[in-house]
Amino acid sequence: MGSVGSTAYYDCAATTPVDDRVAAEVLRLMTADFGNAGSRTHEVGAAAQAAVTAARTEVARAVGARADEVVFTSGATEADNIAVLGLAAEGERTDRRHVVVTAIEHKAVLEPAQELARRGFDVTVVAPHPDGAVRADDLLDAVRPDTLLVSLMHANNETGVIQPVAEVAAGLAGHEAWLHVDAAQTFGKLDEQLCDRRIDLISVSGHKVFAPQGVGALIARRRGYARVPLQPLTYGGGQERGLRAGTVPMPLVAGLGLAVRFAREERALRVKECLRVRDEVLHGLAPLDPVVNGAASNVLPHVLNLSLPGIDGEAVMVAWRGLLAVSNGSACTSASYSPSHVLTAMGLTTDRIRGALRLSWSHTAPDVDWPEAVRRAQGLR
Structure with a gap:
């Protein structure tokens, strides 16, 4: 999986x-x-x-x-x-x-x-x-x-x-x-x-x-x-x-x-693994200077919403095709391409909302070639 x-x-x-x-x-x-x-x-x-x-x-x-x-x-x-x-x-x-x-x-x-x-x-x-x-x-x-x-x-x-x-x-x-x-x-x-x-x-x-x-x-x-x-x-x-x-x-x-x-039965092991992956995601995307949207604490261990300064989120998702599947919000409303009502309600700037990505994984998350992900995203700046 x-x-x-x-x-x-x-x-x-x-x-x-x-x-x-x-x-x-x-x-x-x-x-x-x-x-x-x-x-x-x-x-x-x-x-x-x-x-x-x-x-x-x-x-x-x-x-x-x-x-x-x-x-x-x-x-x-x-x-x-x-x-x-x-x-x-x-x-x-x-x-x-x-x-x-x-x-x-x-x-x-x-x-x-x-x-x-x-x-x-x-x-x-x-x-x-x-x-x-x-x-x-x-x-x-x-x-x-x-x-x-x-x-x-x-x-x-x-x-x-x-x-x-x-x-x-x-x-x-x-x-x-x-x-x-x-x-x-x-x-x-x-x-x-x-x-x-x-x-x-x-x-x-x-x-x-x-x-x-x-x-x-x-x-x-x-x-x-x-x-x-x-x-x-x-x-x-x-x-x-x-x-x-x-x-x-x-x-x-x-x-x-x-x-x-x-x-x-497996909750403790799943949480531990998801926290490990979270650290990998943040470390892997660090060269892009990501800005986390939402509290850094009191958050689910497997969900991370972030914006990449100067990069459009939709463009990143296209660039990552074949490498990494992520989203920019709720799958139930993403087809409308309207700004996230959640990030809007939080009072974030238009640019930050436009650049937002949601990465969410599980205890079975596969390894990611983060240098390649960074290289593709940097090419959009």
Whole structure:
């Protein structure tokens, strides 16, 4: 894992390669034990249901949740939409029509929030500081008596900067607002910080933790005996406690569960290796005088956002083709070629934003010919 042909893959914040062990199990379940988990009248369906149950338990275990609090989805984007839009009816019923989000959220949160605004909700958007982190006090100061939802990502997908989830959760003690954390970049990596039961909703993405694309989860914790009052976005079948209609993709779900287990068992070794690679990246690109965007501390060990003075980021990515695969922001919006809303919200200059690159790797990252990468980039100045 870690390279495609001769190209070193350093875009793991967009998607990780599937763990070979996970891929083998998913293929086996697709071709040999391929039952529908909803078919309970025969042993093939029962085996499929057992595989889904085991995966649900594994995902829940990672953050100290109950298995029946895990709803499988197609990924974090769907989970985000259910978390945000699924509370709309509750907000209308209780006349709590205020939502707080941050300016650096993934578009999978910002656009559903914009949809709520179109429906008459009041949406407060909290800006980050120049280091890429939102301050807990700024966010909590925006909370009102009629606040329905607070949504805060655990770590930013472009800068890797970790956000003050624990402080926000503590600050919401005694308030009825639901707290949603988009953990697409941190689930399977910083799980201990997600164990706080004041965090009501957690979005999970399989393809950021070496599971297949197309599977994820929404963890919706109970408050006492009461479930989060979510309404489904799709109907027909009643699967996943009525919140996500459609046949559960059992092989993908099982693959997610297995990937989560490996992430838990191998976490310390993975972090150590990612930190080693981080040092190599910074050392290798040092001749280009890179400027790091975002906090140098309190950042994910495998994500680095930087700008190369005097060099356009798009041009660098083209120059590095066949050598090094990187990005300049979220893969979900990169096709638009619009300036990063995250770096813009941080108040960075236009030139710095234009020159930004995101390098993100894994514990399986291949070696890179950094002198060659530097030579190609210097040729653009």
